[in-house]
Every structure is written in structure tokens, then in C-alpha cells.
Amino acid sequence: MDAFTDPSSPSTERMRQHTAQLLRFLIWLALLSVIGYTVLSPIDPSLMPQRLIIVAPLIAALLAAFWLLRQQRVWQASLLVISSLWLTLTGSAAISGGILAPAFAALPIVVVMTGMLFGQRGTWIVAILSVATGVIFTLFADRLPQPPIPHSRLSWSVTYTLYLLLSAYIINQLISHFRQSLHDTDKELNERRTVEKQLRDSEEKLARLFDSAPFAMLIVRINDELILNANAACREFFELSSEQIIKQPIRRLSRSQLSERWPAIAEALEKQGTISGVEFSFQRNDRAPGFAQLAAELIELPEGLCAVVAFQDVTPLRYANERLAELAARQEQLATLAREALANTDLNTLFATAAEQTAQTLRLSGIELVELDLDRQPCVRAKWGNAPEELLPSEVFRDLPNDHPGWNRLPPSLAERIGGMAMYGAGMPIRGNERLFGVLLAYAQHPLDTEAIFFLRGVANVLAVAIERFNAEQERRRIETQMLQTQKLESLGLLAGGIAHDFNNLLTGIMGHTSLALLDLPSNHELQPHLAAINQASQRAAELCSQLLAYAGRGQRSLESVDLSALVHEMGNILRLPANRSGQVTLTYDLASDLPAIVVEASQIRQIVLNLITNAIEAIGERSGTVTISTGVTTLTATDLRRLNLTPSIAPGKYVTLTVSDTGIGMDESTQRRIFDPFFSTKPKGHGLGLAAVQGIVRRHHGAIRVESTPGLGSTFTVYLQAANTATPALTAAATAPIILTGTALIVDDDAAVRGTITRILERAGMVTLEAADGRTALSLLSESAMNIDIVLVDLAIPGMNGLELLEAIRRQLPCLPVLLMSGNAEQITNNPLPINQYTDFLPKPYRSRDLLEKLSLLLQRTTIR
Known part of the structure; x- marks a missing residue:
């Protein structure tokens, strides 16, 4: 309701602020006028209370209006100012002469103020009220009270001067208000014109935007x-x-x-x-x-x-979505294939499934999964659809780099296989971490796009992972088998080690006493056959114990450089067949000459030859047949090792081979898997340690053995022993003359029977003997005995100070004294090689008396030649 305001005008707030400012000045001006009029206007002092009765409410009303204005309540403050002024002026006029009173002359100023504050409607209301009041004052002038003090010219002059000043100020404010309103209106019009122009520009831009x-x-x-x-x-x-x-x-x-x-x-x-x-x-x-x-x-x-x-x-988008759906289906196909690769251990089934699914997913004409061996020789493992029948050219893959990215188009040598089939092709390598497993070849009626090539590469990667997983699984099973075999060996070794020493000591005594008895008795004595049978049974028991230790890998080694052909030839006399088999089994030799040397324990290699030939003869049975013993040399590559599937696995290199073939009954697959197990035998009276010992000896010499057998057609055993770079010494014939020894020997063994046997053997050969049951006694004899001791025989398993500790003590006192170490199981004392040198040697138990004398003779000869 403020004056000169347009509710729809954006300048309403500015007018409101202008009105509040105008009202503030009017209140201050009214206060100053009222206070100045009260103080300066002449009046009888007795009438001052009456004036204050009229002026005090007006001042209070003006102050209240000022407070309302501070509270931003402009309309209420304006109403209070106008009403209080009008009522005060009309009341003063009523008691001061009516229309002739100076107060009535101020009503036009109130009308103007009302117009400024309330607009036209407020102006007319106050004006009509003022006119009506003037009419009333005129009609009832005689009834109005006379003014207490006649209005003098001075009072009228002061009053009108005040009214004129007040009117001038109000008119000045009114003009300022109109100017501000005109300025705001002009500004608003300019803003409207600008907005309208911008609107027209926007409409034009919108139209152009709509059209473009x-x-x-x-x-x-x-x-x-x-x-x-x-x-x-x-x-x-x-x-x-x-x-x-x-x-x-x-x-x-x-x-x-x-x-x-x-x-x-x-x-x-x-x-x-x-x-x-x-x-x-x-x-x-x-x-x-x-x-x-x-x-x-x-x-x-x-x-x-x-x-x-x-x-x-959205046609391209729709086709793109369809393409994305197709690619998603391919990725799901890859994921499914990967899951099958993880779950399926049958590579043939996986390859067939991969070929079929890949061909159907890519709408291929045909597909081939080519496997490459270690020499890059190709072999088609799986085929689907319309694929060429011609053989794959191996030269394409032989020089193929391991990191080859594949072919988006087949090379000419592979494209020629397609011939008149009018097909396009692509190839992706199936590549593992270490080598190239194969190639995936795809054939289609149209060129394959990038997504198809990417899918083929994904399939090839999945197959590579599956092959590596299969190989890893095979390797894991092989390692588990080896670990199981090792555990068997360890268990058997512990068992053999636990009994070998005492058992060999017993056999040493039996064999020694038997040998002495055979020498003491006349050749025609009635006990000779019985003693020979005892000696033969003892040697057989010693062989069984030796085989047991050989299988367990715990036999003491005495390595030498050997020509395998010469060794087999030298065993010709031993390999004579029994008389009742001579017409049924024929032994055939095919021994290669100029073989490289092998560094082995000759006695154990002889045991391999004997065991394999014995098994071959027994496999022929009562029928006629042939056993062929052959030697040779071969160089095994990684491909050969993979193809041969040797047991145990060995490194590529040059190997000397021993092959024993027979025309016997052969073996099925289940039997072949168990032939090397200890105590497993297909013979009614077999003890099951022959082939087990062979495998233990081969393993101990870091070799391998291969078995080929077909039921009804015979078996072939091939032993691979690593070739050495040293020359092979010539084998000398064994001496048969009696061995004569001189000097004094100290025998150190905790077994009295063994000490007695050795004493009798040595004394019979011409030596003087001393005996000690433990190491401390032996050291005392060495330092205190009046006799000059020439050689010491030490058992490794003596109580207290063992044989090796005694040897160290002897070497501190007498570093050049010959010492012969003896044991039924040397590895029971140490897992390290024995300290064999010029002054120290080793003889395993049990042994024959001649073996003992030969070892002592050689040791004494080495130590005397200095």
C-alpha cells in the first residue's frame, strides 16, 4: 500500500526503501516542529499544562512510529504518524478557534504527507475527512470555545513560516520521489527492452537450434x-x-x-x-x-x-549392441572353455570340445589343433569340419619363434594345403611359458575379422594354460611317485641299516670259518660238500643283503672307470647256462666297440647284468627262446627323454646303454607298473628284490631304465648310464695264487667271533695279530705295544668311539699307518663318502677270506711304495 508503487514493478523494493527513508525524515521533522512550537510559541504560562496534554501524546505517537520503522513495519508506522498528526491538529483546532486556528491550517500538509505515504486512496480519505471537519467547524463556529490567547500576527507569522518550510521540504521530497520513480521507470523500461531483445534473439537462436x-x-x-x-x-x-x-x-x-x-x-x-x-x-x-x-x-x-x-x-547402435552381445557370448564361451580346461584332465576331450565350440561360435568351415613336440614336429591332435587332409609341412613350425604372434592369414606353405577348397585361414600359437605347444589353425569361407582373431587367440591361450596345467599335473604325479618311491627307499633303508651290520657280521663269521674249514680239511673229506653248501648259502644270503642295500641306495660305493662291453664280455664265463637249459635258451651278444667309459661300481653293474639275464631266462620258461645282450651309445635330447618316458628322469646328454631282450612271455601294463616294487615277483619262488636292486643301482649311478614288453612277445630292458670323458682302463684277470702277508695287524671289532675269524685268516696268511674290542683299547695298543703294528683293521660300528673317530685319532698319531675300514652298513655311521686315500681303504661285510687278503695286500703295497 506504499505510495507510487506498482505491485508488478521490479522496483517495488526500492520504492519501499525510499518511503521508509521519507517517513523517517517526516517523523524527525514532526518531532522538531512539535517541540519547537511548544517551546517557542507564546502562551500564557497557566495554559502550558493544556498544551502538554495535547503535545505529549503526539510525541509519544511519533516515537512509537519511529520504533515501528526500526522494525521494518513501514505501513504501521505511516498509519500511526498520519493518524496522530491529524487527530492532534483537529483537536487543537477544536479548542483554538476551529477553522481560524493555526492547527487547522496544517491539515493540507497532512493530506500531502498521506498522499506520499499511502497513495491516492489515502489522500482522498484524509482530504475528505479534513474538509468534513472544516465544514463542521464552520457550521458550529459559535459553539466552539474561543481560543485562550488571541492569535497575534507574530504567532501566525511563526506558524505559517513553519508550515511553508515544512511544505517546501515535503514538496522537495515529493519531487525527488517522482524523479526517482521516473528514473527507475526509465531504467525498468530499458531493462525490459533489453530483455525483450534478448528474448527475440533467444527465440531466433532457438529456432535456428531447432532447425539445425x-x-x-x-x-x-x-x-x-x-x-x-x-x-x-x-x-x-x-x-x-x-x-x-x-x-x-x-x-x-x-x-x-x-x-x-x-x-x-x-x-x-x-x-x-x-x-x-x-x-x-x-x-x-x-x-x-x-x-x-x-x-x-x-x-x-x-x-x-x-x-x-x-x-x-539407432541402426548402427543396434547393430553394435548385437555385436557386443555376440562378443559377450564369445567371452562367455571362452570362460566356459576355461572352466572345462580347469575341470577336465583329458586333453583329447578338451581339444575336441574346443575345436567344435570354436568352429561353431565363429561359424568356421573347419579347424585343426596341431601339437608340436620338442623338435617342432607337427601332429594333428583334433580336427573338426572341412579341414585339409594333406600332411602339415614341418618346416613351417621348425623355425617358428616362441613369441610368434600368429597368422591373420595363413602363410603360403599352409595355404597350399587348402587347395581348391576356396577357404580363408588364420593360425594362433598355443604358447606356454617355456615353449610352443602347438598351433590352432582355423578355416573359413570369408576373411576373419579382428574380433574373430582375438577370440582365436583367447582359445589358444586357454588351451596353453590347460596343457601347462596337464603337464604340471603329470609332473606333480611323477614327483609324488618319486617321493613315494623315496619313502619306500628310506623305509627299506632304515630296515636294512638296522639289521645289516649284525647280519653281515654273522655272515662274515660264517663265511670266514667255512673258508678256513675248507682249507683245513682234505679235499676228499666227507664234510667238504656240507661246508661248500654252507659257504654257498652264506654267499647267497650276502647277495640278498647286498641287493637290499642296493635297492635302498645305501651300499658303499667304490667307483672306477669301466668299459661296459669289456665288462659284459669278461662275465662270459659266469653267464654259462645250466645244462638242462642249454638246448632251449640261446644267449646272443651284440657288444659295441670303442664305447665311452662309464664311472661306476663294477660289482654292482655285474649284478645288474646277472639279474636282467636271469629274469630274461626265467621269462622264457620251459620253451625255446633267445636272450640278446647288447651295448651301445646314444645321445638323448629332451624330445627323446619325453618320448622314452624313462624311470627315473635324467638330464639330456650322452649315455652308454645296456639292453637285455628276451622272447619270453612278456608282461601286461599292470605288471610293468609293479616290477620294480620290492618283494613283488611273478615267480613262485622269487623274493622280489632282483629288479628292485637293479633300479636302486641305476638310480644310485644317476642313470635310468626303460621297459618295453608285450604279452606273448617278450620284454626288453634298456639301462642308460651316463658316459664319462675319461679313458677306460683295461680289465686285468683276477689272481688265483695264494696270498702271503707279513707283519703285525691290529683288529678292532666289538664282535669276538668276527675278531676270531679275522685272526685265523690273517695268521694263516702269515701275519701276527692283536685284538681290541673298542677304540680306546686300540689307541692304547698303538701307543704302548712293544710290537710294531703294520696295519689296523677297524669296524665302523664299534661302541663308544666309532670307527671314523678312531681313524681320526690314529691319523693324529700315525698319519701314514695303513687302515682298513670294514662295515656291514657304512651309511649307518655316515652319509658322507668315506675318507678313502692311499693309506685308507674300505671292505664291506660280509666278505670272503680271499677278498680280505687281497684288500690288505693292495693297501700294504700302496703304503710301502712311497
Whole structure:
């Protein structure tokens, strides 16, 4: 209700602030005028209380209005100021002479102030009230009280001067207000013109934007389906001019489903106000089908309720989505194949499944999965569909780098295999971490795109992982088998080590006493056959214990450089067949000459030859047959090792071979898996340690053994022993003359029977003997005996100070004294090689008396030649 304010004007707030400022000045001016009039206007002092009764409420009202103004309550403050001034002035006029009173002359000023504060309506109300009051004062002038003090010229002069000043100020404020209003109005008009210009520019830009939008747009009136506007993209989309599409019903749009689906679209718009994602088909310029997607929204235009429709060609997007779905299906296919690769341990089944699924996924004509061995020789492992029948050229793969990325188009040498099949092809390497496993070859009627090549590469990677996993599983099983075998060896070794020493000590005593008895008794004595049988049984028991230790890998080694052919030839006399088998089994030798040397323990190699030939003869049985013993040399590559599947595994290199073949009954696969197990035998009276010992000896010499057998056709055992670089010494014939020894020997053994046996053997050969049951006694004899001791025989398992500790003590006192170490199981004392040198040697128990004498003779000869 403020003066000169337009409710719709944006300058309303500014006018309100101007009104508040004007009211503030009016209040201060009114206060100053009232206080100045009260103080300066002449009056009888006795009438001062009456004046204060009138002035005090006015001052209070003005102060209250000022407080309301501080509270931003402009309308209430204005009403309080105008009403208090009007009432005070009319009341003062009523008691001061009515219309002739100076107070009544101030009412026009109140009217002007009302107009400034309340506008026209307030001005007319106050003016009419003031006129009505003046009329009343005129009609009832004789009834009004006379002024207590006649108004003098001075009072009128002061009053009118005050009124004129007040009027001048109010008019000045009124003019300032009008000027500000005009200025604000002009500013508002300028702003409106600017806004209108911007609006027109925006409308033009909007029109241009609408027409140049990259997607097609239509404005369709809902009630009559009339197209009010269409942009350039829409006209181009439908291949129509502006006249052919604008102001035309939407059903005139041909070559699309939009006109058919418009009723449903309009109905959905009326219900929802906006829709999106609606797809419709149309026909392209080349008559190919296309797809578009629209969005629409209702708007109110001067022409009526309309729909703004925007749509664009989504044919490439739809095809792209279909392509993405196809690629996703391929990835899922790869994932499925990977899961099958992880779950399936049968590579043949996996390869067949991979070939079929890959060919069907990529719509291939054919596919081949080619495996490459370590020499890059190709072999087709799986094939599907229309694939060439010609053999794969190996030269393509022989020089293929391990990191070869594959072929997007087959090389000429592989493309020639296609011949007249008119197919395109691609190849992806199946590559592991260490080598190339194979190649995936794909054949199609059309060139394969990038995604197909990527899919083939993924399949090849999955197959590579599957092959590596299969190889790792095979390696794990091989290691588990070796660990199981090692555990068997350890268990058997512990068992053998626990009994070998005592058992060999017993055998030493038996064999020693038997040998002495055979020498003491006449050759025609009736006990000779019995003693010979005892000696033979003892040697057989010693052989069994030796085989047990050989299988367990715990026999003491005495390595030498040997020519295998010479060793087998030297054993010819031993390998004579029994008389009852001579006409049924034929031994055939095929021994290679100039073989490289092998560093082995000759006695254990002889045991291998004997065991293999014995098994071959027994495999022939009662039938006639042939056993062939052959030697040779071969160089094994990694491919050979993989193909031969040797047991145990060995490193590539040069090997000397011993092959024993027979024409016996052969073995099935289950029997072949168990022939090296200890105590397993196919013979009714077999003890099952022969082949177990052979395998233990071969393993101990870091060699390998291969078995080939077919039921009914015989068996072939091939032993591979690593070739040495040293020359082979010639084998000398064993001496048969009696051995004569001189000097004094100290025998250290905790077994009295063994000490007695050795004493009798040595004394019979010509030596003087001393005996000690432990190490301390032996050291005392060495230092205190008056006799000069020439050699010491020490058992390794003596109590207290063992044999090796005694040897160290002897070496501190007598470093050049010959010492012969003896034990039934040396590795029971130490796992390290024994300290064999010029002054120290070793003889395993049990032994024959001649073996003992020969070892002592050689040791004494070495120590005397210095």
C-alpha cells in the first residue's frame, strides 16, 4: 500500500526503501516542529499544562512510529504518524478557534504527507475527512470555545513560516520521489527492452537450434495430429520438403512405423506427459531396414497442446549392441572353455570340445589343433569340419619363434594345403611359458575379422594354460611317485641299516670259518660238500643283503672307470647256462666297440647284468627262446627323454646303454607298473628284490631304465648310464695264487667271533695279530705295544668311539699307518663318502677270506711304495 508503487514493478523494493527513508525524515521533522512550537510559541504560562496534554501524546505517537520503522513495519508506522498528526491538529483546532486556528491550517500538509505515504486512496480519505471537519467547524463556529490567547500576527507569522518550510521540504521530497520513480521507470523500461531483445534473439537462436539440431525433431498438435514444425534433420530423415511435411497430418509420413504408432504414443503422452526409448522401424534410402528411437514431451503452445518429438537413427547402435552381445557370448564361451580346461584332465576331450565350440561360435568351415613336440614336429591332435587332409609341412613350425604372434592369414606353405577348397585361414600359437605347444589353425569361407582373431587367440591361450596345467599335473604325479618311491627307499633303508651290520657280521663269521674249514680239511673229506653248501648259502644270503642295500641306495660305493662291453664280455664265463637249459635258451651278444667309459661300481653293474639275464631266462620258461645282450651309445635330447618316458628322469646328454631282450612271455601294463616294487615277483619262488636292486643301482649311478614288453612277445630292458670323458682302463684277470702277508695287524671289532675269524685268516696268511674290542683299547695298543703294528683293521660300528673317530685319532698319531675300514652298513655311521686315500681303504661285510687278503695286500703295497 506504499505510495507510487506498482505491485508488478521490479522496483517495488526500492520504492519501499525510499518511503521508509521519507517517513523517517517526516517523523524527525514532526518531532522538531512539535517541540519547537511548544517551546517557542507564546502562551500564557497557566495554559502550558493544556498544551502538554495535547503535545505529549503526539510525541509519544511519533516515537512509537519511529520504533515501528526500526522494525521494518513501514505501513504501521505511516498509519500511526498520519493518524496522530491529524487527530492532534483537529483537536487543537477544536479548542483554538476551529477553522481560524493555526492547527487547522496544517491539515493540507497532512493530506500531502498521506498522499506520499499511502497513495491516492489515502489522500482522498484524509482530504475528505479534513474538509468534513472544516465544514463542521464552520457550521458550529459559535459553539466552539474561543481560543485562550488571541492569535497575534507574530504567532501566525511563526506558524505559517513553519508550515511553508515544512511544505517546501515535503514538496522537495515529493519531487525527488517522482524523479526517482521516473528514473527507475526509465531504467525498468530499458531493462525490459533489453530483455525483450534478448528474448527475440533467444527465440531466433532457438529456432535456428531447432532447425539445425543433429537429430530429427517434430512439433505435433495433439488434437488433430497436425505437424506444426519440423527441423532440417527431420526433413532429411523422411526426404521431404518443408511444404510436404509442415502443416501436414502425421499420417502422411510414409516409409516408417511412426504414423502407425502415433495414436499409442499420443495416448501415453497424455497420461505421462513425457515418454522416451520408443523404437520404430523405417526404410533407408537403399531400401535397407533401419531403426530409430524417439523421445517426446507435452508442451502448451499458443497453437494448443503440442508434443515435441525428437528421434534419431539407432541402426548402427543396434547393430553394435548385437555385436557386443555376440562378443559377450564369445567371452562367455571362452570362460566356459576355461572352466572345462580347469575341470577336465583329458586333453583329447578338451581339444575336441574346443575345436567344435570354436568352429561353431565363429561359424568356421573347419579347424585343426596341431601339437608340436620338442623338435617342432607337427601332429594333428583334433580336427573338426572341412579341414585339409594333406600332411602339415614341418618346416613351417621348425623355425617358428616362441613369441610368434600368429597368422591373420595363413602363410603360403599352409595355404597350399587348402587347395581348391576356396577357404580363408588364420593360425594362433598355443604358447606356454617355456615353449610352443602347438598351433590352432582355423578355416573359413570369408576373411576373419579382428574380433574373430582375438577370440582365436583367447582359445589358444586357454588351451596353453590347460596343457601347462596337464603337464604340471603329470609332473606333480611323477614327483609324488618319486617321493613315494623315496619313502619306500628310506623305509627299506632304515630296515636294512638296522639289521645289516649284525647280519653281515654273522655272515662274515660264517663265511670266514667255512673258508678256513675248507682249507683245513682234505679235499676228499666227507664234510667238504656240507661246508661248500654252507659257504654257498652264506654267499647267497650276502647277495640278498647286498641287493637290499642296493635297492635302498645305501651300499658303499667304490667307483672306477669301466668299459661296459669289456665288462659284459669278461662275465662270459659266469653267464654259462645250466645244462638242462642249454638246448632251449640261446644267449646272443651284440657288444659295441670303442664305447665311452662309464664311472661306476663294477660289482654292482655285474649284478645288474646277472639279474636282467636271469629274469630274461626265467621269462622264457620251459620253451625255446633267445636272450640278446647288447651295448651301445646314444645321445638323448629332451624330445627323446619325453618320448622314452624313462624311470627315473635324467638330464639330456650322452649315455652308454645296456639292453637285455628276451622272447619270453612278456608282461601286461599292470605288471610293468609293479616290477620294480620290492618283494613283488611273478615267480613262485622269487623274493622280489632282483629288479628292485637293479633300479636302486641305476638310480644310485644317476642313470635310468626303460621297459618295453608285450604279452606273448617278450620284454626288453634298456639301462642308460651316463658316459664319462675319461679313458677306460683295461680289465686285468683276477689272481688265483695264494696270498702271503707279513707283519703285525691290529683288529678292532666289538664282535669276538668276527675278531676270531679275522685272526685265523690273517695268521694263516702269515701275519701276527692283536685284538681290541673298542677304540680306546686300540689307541692304547698303538701307543704302548712293544710290537710294531703294520696295519689296523677297524669296524665302523664299534661302541663308544666309532670307527671314523678312531681313524681320526690314529691319523693324529700315525698319519701314514695303513687302515682298513670294514662295515656291514657304512651309511649307518655316515652319509658322507668315506675318507678313502692311499693309506685308507674300505671292505664291506660280509666278505670272503680271499677278498680280505687281497684288500690288505693292495693297501700294504700302496703304503710301502712311497
